[in-house]
Amino acid sequence: MKITRKGEYAMRALVDLAQNYRKGLRQIQDIVREEEIPGKFLEQILIILKNAGLLQSKRGIGGGYSLNRPPDKISIGEVIRLIDGPLAPLGCVSSGHASCSKEITCGIRSVMVDVENATAEILDRVTLADICNRTKGMAERRAEYQMYYI
Amino acid sequence: MKITRKGEYAMRALVDLAQNYRKGLRQIQDIVREEEIPGKFLEQILIILKNAGLLQSKRGIGGGYSLNRPPDKISIGEVIRLIDGPLAPLGCVSSGHASCSKEITCGIRSVMVDVENATAEILDRVTLADICNRTKGMAERRAEYQMYYI
């Protein structure tokens, strides 16, 4: 599995929206300014997220985006699968893929299934809310360090 | 982390060589025939593996390749890192990468570090010998199933 820039942008945007949950609608340009993501590219991404039911949107003046579920109900795994596809590092692992000539007896494949499961175990458990907390915790610890340094 | 075709070919070739460990040298064409890998492409891959010390080679008539270490001393992780690069699913996770603007406080990054560690945990532990055993075990179980089916 590879997380593309698209997937990274999606996560960053969602974390941004999670940090602003219940503060009304947030416009693309707000996110662009904060996260330094190409606007037109982000546009496409947000539409995907919206069509998948993760976001809610409104057009026109005063419009924008907001999370359609609480931040603790959206996992990173869900996002990455939506944007970048299956978590498996090898194509033949994903179901419905029949290219592997010796699929049934392929030992390599079975290892990659293990990797996929281990990855899913993590990414399906971590939510946007967790990311916010981690980020916050890190910022605080960093502030402490700065204190000592002075 | 994404495993490219190149990486997959490398693993397949190495497993092939592991299955023929201590049976003398094996030529590119032997592997090509068995594994259905483009010959000239495989050539480049084997050279990389050789230069990294995984393989031993000999030119001319009767030449070929063989593992330079026992199959249980070569891990899949070592191979993938060599061919396809770092195991992290996100660029900013790999050491020496300074592009992430908010690197220190980036919660996403810390999750990806977890994924990288979990992946490495598996891939660095599984060796070519393990793959051979898994493949063998699967083939046997498959044979049993065939028996019942008749």
Place this chain on the structure above:
DNA sequence: GAAATTTCCGATTTGACTTATAGGAATACT
């Protein structure tokens, strides 16, 4: 209802990288 703002949509371009091929040089055996 006209104008302004914002999301929505599709096509297209650009660039980088993976995949593969081509041609020959170096080496080793018979």
Place this chain on the structure above:
DNA sequence: AGTATTCCTATAAGTCAAATCGGAAATTTC
């Protein structure tokens, strides 16, 4: 000498991610 094999470099071809462009549809404001 001749043949078989690995080794090396260049380059073509194909694929896909990343980004841009231009405009359509919806919503609010005046």
